[in-house]
Amino acid sequence: MALSTQPYKGARDFYPEDKRIQKYMFGVLRSAVEKYGYEEYDAPILESLDLYLAKTGEEIVNEQTYAFEDRGGRKVAIRPEMTPTVSRMVAAKRQELAYPLRWYSIPNLWRYERPQRGRLREHWQLNVDIFGLAGVEAEHEVISVVDGILQAFHAKRSMYTIKLNSRKFTDYILREYIGFDEVQAYSVAKLIDRMHKMDRADFIVQLDALCTPSQREQGAVEQLQDVLQAQRFTALPAAVQQHPSLAQIRFLIELLEESGIDNVVFDATLMRGFDYYTDVVFEVFDNHPDNNRSLFGGGRYDGLVGLFGVEPVPTVGFGMGDVTLQNFLEIHELLPKLHPETHIYVVPVGDVFKQLQKPLAELRASGLNVALDTTGRKIGAQIQTAEKKGIHYVMVIGEQEIADGRYNLKNLQTGVEEKHGLSRIVTIATDYRHVDETEDEDI
C-alpha cells in the first residue's frame, strides 16, 4: 500500500510559497523586537513533563499536552508553551545574567486539540519577555513592543484594541469585594474567561451555581456583574474604584497614550488562561467585524523563575501565535505580495553546460540568485517553468552569447527583452529588487 502524503493532522506543510509568508512575518517580528534591544534565544522542543505540572493551566497539561516516556523511562513533553522553558533557562544562570534581560524566541509549540480556525496542533509563537523589572515601565515597554510589531506590519491602531486588566484587581474583587473562597475564586475566574463564548443567561446560571446561599442572598451575582460590565473606570462601583491596582492600570494607559498608543482600554473581564500571571495582564483584539476575536496577549508573572529554587525575577512577557497573526494580516489586507528569492532563471541552448559555469559563478558572486535549467526540454517549456515559479527574469543562453559576453535578459512580467553584458545585468536585476522592496515599505 502506498504511504499517505498528508501531514500529521492539525499541522502544516510549508511549501516554498507558504514558507515565504512565514519568513516575511518572522523577519518583521525579529526586526521589530530587536529595535527595543531584545535578543533571540532557543531551547529543545522536548522538556521534562514536570516543567508544566507546576503552573500551566490544568486543562493544558492533562488533556492537551503531547507527553510520553522516552526509551530511558523519562516522562517528557513536546512543549505546549515557551514560558516555563524560558523561566528554566533564566533560573539556570540566575546569577550570571545581566538584568534587565530582554529575550525573544519564535518556537513551534504543540497542543493536542481539535484543529479549528486560528488553533492548530502545531503553531509558532513569538515569545517576548523582559526579566528583572518590577516597575510598570516593563509593562509599558512590552505593550509598546506589541504595538510596534503591528505598526511594522503597517496596521492602523483602529484595526486593533489592547485590553488591560490586573490579576491583583481580579483577586481583590473575587476574594475581598465579593468574598469568594480560594476554590470558588478560581472557578469563577475560569468562568469569566469563557463568558464571551457563552450567552449571558447561561453565564449567570453558572455563576449563580458557584455561589453559596448566603453569597447569593447578598447579591454576589449582581455585584460581580456590575464590576464586569464597567466599560470605564468611573463606571465601576465607587467602593472598588480606589484599589491601588487600578491606579497602576490608569497610569499605564496614560503612559501608553503619551507614546501615541491610544487604543488601550481597561477590561475587568480579561482573565488570560495561564495560572502564572501575578499582576497586569493584556490582550490584543482584532476590531475587524469578520474576525472579532482575541489575537494574543501576555502579562506579568513574577513567580515562575523562583520555582527553580532561585530568587524570583520579576517578569513581563507575551506570546503571539503565527496563525492568528496571519489571519489578522490577511483579513486587513496587510500581507504584501512576496517574490521568490531566485532572481534569474537560466535556459541553456545546446551543449553549453560547461561554458555556462563561469558566467553563472560571476552572477552569483555579484549577489544574484540564479537557477539553471538542465532538463534539456524545449526553450518554451523551460521559460514556462520560470513563469510558474514566479521568477522575474529569464536568460536564454547559447554558444553565441557566451562567446560575445552579451546576454538576453527577459523580464517575464513586462515581456521586455534586452541584450547586456553581465555587469549591467547584475545592476538591472539588483535594482529591480531594491525598487520592489521600497514599494513594500510604502504599503
Next chain:
Amino acid sequence: MALSTQPYKGARDFYPEDKRIQKYMFGVLRSAVEKYGYEEYDAPILESLDLYLAKTGEEIVNEQTYAFEDRGGRKVAIRPEMTPTVSRMVAAKRQELAYPLRWYSIPNLWRYERPQRGRLREHWQLNVDIFGLAGVEAEHEVISVVDGILQAFHAKRSMYTIKLNSRKFTDYILREYIGFDEVQAYSVAKLIDRMHKMDRADFIVQLDALCTPSQREQGAVEQLQDVLQAQRFTALPAAVQQHPSLAQIRFLIELLEESGIDNVVFDATLMRGFDYYTDVVFEVFDNHPDNNRSLFGGGRYDGLVGLFGVEPVPTVGFGMGDVTLQNFLEIHELLPKLHPETHIYVVPVGDVFKQLQKPLAELRASGLNVALDTTGRKIGAQIQTAEKKGIHYVMVIGEQEIADGRYNLKNLQTGVEEKHGLSRIVTIATDYRHVDETEDEDI
C-alpha cells in the same frame, strides 16, 4: 522540591550568545543555497511512524526514533531525518510542481542515542534537494552547493575532501564481481560502512564470517579488499575498471575540477547509512588532524517519491548537521566574532522616562536597536550591564541632554565619548555596523 534547570539530555539550550552563532551559520547557509535558486520549505516535526518504516536504515527506526502513540491512537514519530518528509511533500503535489524543483530546509531532528561529540539527540540539519533531474548535472550542482557553502564560510579547499562513490558500483562489486547474495551484500555493505571505526584484522574476521565456504575458497575476502583499498581508478582490478558507474564518477570529478572544485576523490569504501540511495553518494571529510572525520554527505535517491503511489522523481540531495558544521568552523577558526543586535544602551539620569520616549522612537525609526535601562540603579552599574551584554555604545541621558537635543555617545570599546545630535548618532552607530560587517567579509 525545586524543578530542574537542566535541558533534556542530549539537547541544547541556546542562550543569546549561542543563538547568535546559529543565526550566523544559518544565514550563511541560506544565502549560499539561494544563490543556486533553492527555495526554503518546512514541515511538522511530528510525522506518521509509517513514513520511516519503508526506507530509512533499520537501526534508526527501531532503536533511535522518538516514537509514541498520540491521544487518538496514531503511531507518530518525531522526525529523525527530513528526506522522507520532503519526498512526501513532493508526492502530494507531484503533478502541480514545476521541475526541476530546488528545495532546502533547516529542520531540527531527533535521535535517541548516547550523546557524544558531533552527535546529539537534537540537532539541526540543512537539507538540500533537487528533484526532477536524472542527469549527472544534478550531482554536479548539489556538490557545487556543498562546496559553495564551505567557501561562503571562508574555508579553504585544503581543509576538506569530498569523497565520491556509487551505489551502482558497490552493488556490482558485491553482487556480480564477488557474487554475494542479496542478504550477504546488505550485511557486507553495513560492515564496510563501519570499517573505518574498527581495526583491520577485526574487519577481515567479520568479512570472512559473512562469506560462504566456496566464496572464501575463491578468495572473496582478498578480492573485495583489493577493490576497497584502491585510492585511484587505475589501482582498481582491471576487471572492474570498465563498469559504467565508474565512467560517470570520473566525468563528475572532471566537471567539478573544471569548476575549481579540485578536492574530490573516488572512495570505494563510502557507503552512507541510509538504505534509499540508488546511485552516486558523496561525503565531505574534515582534513584537520584533530577532527579527521566525516562531516556530512548525500547522494542520489530516485525511489522515495514513488513510495507514495505516484510516478517516481529522480532526486539528489544532502543533509548537513549544525553540530558537525560548527565543530568544523571552530577547529579551523572560521567563526567570526559576532556582536549583539543591540546598537545602543540608554542609561537615564533622573526622572526622564516620559521625555525619553521621543528620542528613543526617533533612533529606532532610523533603524537602530536601542535598549533602555529602567532599573534606577547607579549610572556605573547600568553601564556595566551594557558592557556585560557586549553592546558597543552607551548614551547617558538626563534632562539637560533632552532639552539641548545633544547627547553623549560613548564607545565602550575605545572609551571615546562625544556629544552629537540624534542624526549624527544614527550615522555613527550605523557606520560602525557597516564597517564591522565588511571586516567580517575579509576573514
